[in-house]
Amino acid sequence: MGVTIKDLAREAEVSITTVSRVLNNKPGVSAATREKIRRLVKIMGYNPNSIARGLVLNQTFLIGLIIPDIRNPFFPEMARGVEDRARELGYSLIYYNTDKNREEERKAFDLLLSKQVDGVILSFFSWSIKKTLLKLNKIQYPVVRVDSNLKKSIYPSVIIDSISSAYQATEYLIKMGHQKIGHITGRITSRTARHYLIGYKNCLRDYQLAFHKQWLVRGDFEHQSGYQQMKELLRQQDKPTAVFIANDIMAFGAYKAIAEMGYTIPDDISIIAHDDIELSSYLIPGLTTMYTPKYRLGIILADLLIKQIKNKNRAEIDDVVLKSTLVERGSVKRLR
Amino acid sequence: MGVTIKDLAREAEVSITTVSRVLNNKPGVSAATREKIRRLVKIMGYNPNSIARGLVLNQTFLIGLIIPDIRNPFFPEMARGVEDRARELGYSLIYYNTDKNREEERKAFDLLLSKQVDGVILSFFSWSIKKTLLKLNKIQYPVVRVDSNLKKSIYPSVIIDSISSAYQATEYLIKMGHQKIGHITGRITSRTARHYLIGYKNCLRDYQLAFHKQWLVRGDFEHQSGYQQMKELLRQQDKPTAVFIANDIMAFGAYKAIAEMGYTIPDDISIIAHDDIELSSYLIPGLTTMYTPKYRLGIILADLLIKQIKNKNRAEIDDVVLKSTLVERGSVKRLR
């Protein structure tokens, strides 16, 4: 196919060893030959075959990125962060969307390992795949995870502290004078959704507000469910005055439901959500939400993974806990 | 690192050739040994090294996907289509975000070729890179492009006919009784933006409506500019009654601008946009826009590319033209 090191050697009338030396900027080549080969590289358009390089070095400079679904607005931000930093450090990314499907997650691992990626980034895995992870750990295979689990893992993780984040959101509503606070959950099979629920409940408890079962409705992180569940909430006799919605996407649906039923935000009902995706500031009124540093998350993931790749010894398992921060816009009303 | 074909051979007490045969389901192995090796594969957890495989087969089953920015909501949909179909056919994807930056685009090519990808998908390149493409074409390197250029290229393309699409959008406004029609353009350096402008102008001409320079304002495909440019439009004495906005994202900004200035959609001003990203139906009122089949676009791209990869001979250059279709929601008012 392309021009190889061998072609260069023939053309320059030297051995491939010499060529390899100048390509890798190693000493032991006269300035003259070095120059000659450099010129040839340009003229002949040589591009190193990193596949062959990977075979001998046992390193491909490839990283596997396993995510649930790139169409979820959370992930492009994160992925871009990973990619930018990874490229900066000389690595490329192979993506794998799993839809949080166990079988796909398993396949993703096999495939990526087969492609000899130097490490893999796992985000929001639906199961712990403990066995696989243990096996990888034994052979010192670099992995980082992003999750909302505070428990120590055998691999470094970036943790989004969803419990505290949900707590903050709820607390904000309370401080704004709300007492009747509802919650639209995420897909409850996900740990993140369960953590939000815990944070919400903890906060109610700490502020001695009764937990009303009818104000807790189940969404699944998709707009559709935000729409439906908000309608559910609004149909009730005794409505909440504020709702904590598990993500911005569902808030979009909720906005629509509220408008359709003739209510207005924040006068009739206040909304706080989670994530702060890019379009949320363009809702009317602007969505008050918990900002999660998605791009930065990506940067950190790349750093953590590549650090592992470089330190074969793998001394520290340093977890990073990422805090979400409140972004006040116009969707929460101060009561009384 | 992992267990290799050699390990299997040693364990099974056969040659690596035999092992290779059963791994690739080739004939010429007794059922007994075949079975024995198959068992060993499971027990020892063998995972083929596709890097080594790629070296000898001269095929990596890797595809390069070059896009401007995965954070633009258009691309996750498309990328997911590519990935799903590619995986189905046994290929994985390396992503490369270029931000439409020439230097990055050039680097992307070098990197991807160096990774020995079997082909590359180019979407919305900012320049023609004719020289590179010609060189690749000479060595029969598989490439597909997605663009809005109807001109024949040396490589197969999926073409989004933006001129006709903008024409349709404008025509729809006219048929709804509008005569005073504005346009917020995309970043005018992009061909797509220019094509929208052409379609818009063509339509005005065909319906004998005068083109008013002050109703043509320049955006850049980002919400921010939709917001600003819509304000610009609304500040005018003689306002348009309807505006064709070059993409949904800018329409989000425009909605906000309109609300802030105390106008309502569609009573005071009608809006039609382009793309139909997922959240657009949740705007209030729902955004009327031109739907572009982004996921399907991805599927087609993967098919076209892999077809090329398989037919080394590369008989046909079949372009595919994708039409956008109108999605009527609530942002355009029928006049009179």
Next chain:
DNA sequence: TTGTATGCGTTATCAC
């Protein structure tokens, strides 16, 4: 039915 030998493009070891 099975095995030997060679090569893919590159780097590393060792010799000259």
Next chain:
DNA sequence: GTGATAACGCATACAA
């Protein structure tokens, strides 16, 4: 300064 040569893991032409 330079060059043979082996090796990485795998597939395959050719022998046996």
